[in-house]
Amino acid sequence: MAETPAPKTVPTRLIVAADTCLVMPRHIKLRHDPGRGRWIILAPERVFNPDETAVEVLQRCDGQRSVSMIAEALSQEYQAPLEVVLNDILEMLQDLTDKGVLVKAQ
Amino acid sequence: MNEIAPTHVTESAMPVCARVADGSPAPDPGPDPALCARAPIGMLCELTHRCPLQCPYCSNPVELERANVELTTAEWQDVMRQAATLGVLQIHLSGGEPTARKDLEDIVKVAAEVGLYTNLITAGVTLTRDRLARLVEAGLDHVQLSVQDVDPENADRIAAYKGGMAKKIEVAGWVKENGLPLTINCPIHRQNIHNVPRMIDFAVEMGAGRVEIAHVQYYAWALVNRAALMPTREAFMTAAKQVEEAREKYKGVIVIDAIVPDYYAKFPKPCMGGWARGIVNITPSGRVLPCHAAESIKGLPFDNIKDRPLADIWLNAEAFQKYRGTSWMKEPCRSCPRKEIDYGGCRCQAFALTGDAANTDPACSLSPLHAQWQAVAEVESHNPNVPEFVYRRVGGAAKKPETHNAS
Numbered sequence A: 001m002a003e004t005p006a007p008k009t010v011p012t013r014l015i016v017a018a019d020t021c022l023v024m025p026r027h028i029k030l031r032h033d034p035g036r037g038r039w040i041i042l043a044p045e046r047v048f049n050p051d052e053t054a055v056e057v058l059q060r061c062d063g064q065r066s067v068s069m070i071a072e073a074l075s076q077e078y079q080a081p082l083e084v085v086l087n088d089i090l091e092m093l094q095d096l097t098d099k100g101v102l103v104k105a106q
Numbered sequence B: 001m002n003e004i005a006p007t008h009v010t011e012s013a014m015p016v017c018a019r020v021a022d023g024s025p026a027p028d029p030g031p032d033p034a035l036c037a038r039a040p041i042g043m044l045c046e047l048t049h050r051c052p053l054q055c056p057y058c059s060n061p062v063e064l065e066r067a068n069v070e071l072t073t074a075e076w077q078d079v080m081r082q083a084a085t086l087g088v089l090q091i092h093l094s095g096g097e098p099t100a101r102k103d104l105e106d107i108v109k110v111a112a113e114v115g116l117y118t119n120l121i122t123a124g125v126t127l128t129r130d131r132l133a134r135l136v137e138a139g140l141d142h143v144q145l146s147v148q149d150v151d152p153e154n155a156d157r158i159a160a161y162k163g164g165m166a167k168k169i170e171v172a173g174w175v176k177e178n179g180l181p182l183t184i185n186c187p188i189h190r191q192n193i194h195n196v197p198r199m200i201d202f203a204v205e206m207g208a209g210r211v212e213i214a215h216v217q218y219y220a221w222a223l224v225n226r227a228a229l230m231p232t233r234e235a236f237m238t239a240a241k242q243v244e245e246a247r248e249k250y251k252g253v254i255v256i257d258a259i260v261p262d263y264y265a266k267f268p269k270p271c272m273g274g275w276a277r278g279i280v281n282i283t284p285s286g287r288v289l290p291c292h293a294a295e296s297i298k299g300l301p302f303d304n305i306k307d308r309p310l311a312d313i314w315l316n317a318e319a320f321q322k323y324r325g326t327s328w329m330k331e332p333c334r335s336c337p338r339k340e341i342d343y344g345g346c347r348c349q350a351f352a353l354t355g356d357a358a359n360t361d362p363a364c365s366l367s368p369l370h371a372q373w374q375a376v377a378e379v380e381s382h383n384p385n386v387p388e389f390v391y392r393r394v395g396g397a398a399k400k401p402e403t404h405n406a407s
Helices: A052-060 A067-078 A082-098 B073-086 B104-113 B129-138 B152-159 B164-177 B193-205 B220-224 B233-249 B310-316 B347-354 B370-382
Strands: A021-023 A029-033 A038-043 A046-050 A062-066 B009-012 B042-046 B090-094 B117-122 B142-146 B182-188 B210-215 B255-259 B279-282
Touching: A029 A052, A038 A052, A046 A052, A052 A067, A052 A082, A062 A067, A067 A082, A082 B009, B042 B073, B073 B104, B073 B310, B090 B104, B104 B117, B104 B129, B129 B164, B142 B164, B152 B164, B164 B182, B182 B193, B193 B210, B193 B233, B210 B233, B233 B255, B233 B370
Parallel strands: B042 B090, B042 B279, B090 B117, B117 B142, B142 B182, B182 B210, B210 B255
Antiparallel strands: A021 A062, A029 A038, A038 A046, A046 B009
């Protein structure tokens, strides 16, 4: 008879905030698909198609930089108001976190 | 930045047989439109039809392929290389039970090397901790573990396999210990539909990131056993509501994918996301199919990967071209505004029930056979005398259910 592992604590939803540092877990793969000429995110039984902005953001989700740091960098690069950029990417990152594409950096 | 549309990330349809696709347009043409732009995203590899379980709804054909006709290690490895070149992104290593192949690690290794995202679809009961570690070492990306029910005794009865549950709990632990993402797959039918909320809770407890509440689709073995498996419309509606509640409760914790039984749908499912559009299936002996049930369509010729390159089969083979796109359609599909949403439903179901795969799937309310077809579900699901299962065995389906003599 197999031994049953001890019950684990039930995970809770991560709410992404400006100071959250996010990272893609090992099993999520952001890569360029040369055949189709676009970026893709490979995930369990899912393929996501990020646009240019999403790729810029995801490449910066290295577990070191917070969401607000990423927003600041992009706001300068695109010369767009910080608040607009921050709200825009917070929404996107929350959605991707809910889908398991991003997790909180340890 | 603020001029950019708010949706920065869209999702490609990853068509399994019955999942409702998101209706996203076909991929943008890539630099080599002859290949990648029209390539399948996913490839389902039935590595073997051998399996220790005998689930009566198995999606394998009723005539199972024997071990002595299976492709060799080198042949499967070549399939992986060809798939990557063609533009396939993900492979689903399935069966039967794929771990019954002793060379699974060697196949995974090549698939990972050529950049394919590898998904193991397993019942788990024959896995060991060492074997899983070796598969991870070889480059495995994800494990999908089937659960027949959360009640161990009922699960044993459904799979005709004793002690499966304890083993699955153990396997789930190993998957997590290796840092791999886990999906729990629960095939749903009349004899376990009452446990849908508990199955979702179980998946959360196991640390799964995803759970499939996959209503059985009535082809192959499940068609043989339909009268023992079809849930009532009421039971289906209750389960659908429970799934919605769980989605709310577990938002951000687990992704719940529901695959609905088309007997209770108004419109047919976009089967495979459209014939020969997003996925390709290879049988243990190397036959290349547009869907895993395609061999049920009599008269359709299928090529073998040993005789013809994968790209050539995908692009040009008769079986793939026959129902690709919409030009093959008859009425009412031909003039239907939904023709590029659901592609007229499932060709195999259309063939099985009308004798012509080009007819509208009777799952569609516009099919002349629709009412008659729904009545079958109505009658069978309410029959108090549930027939016994015809278990998935080599040669097993020749034997009809004995009688309706369940105790």
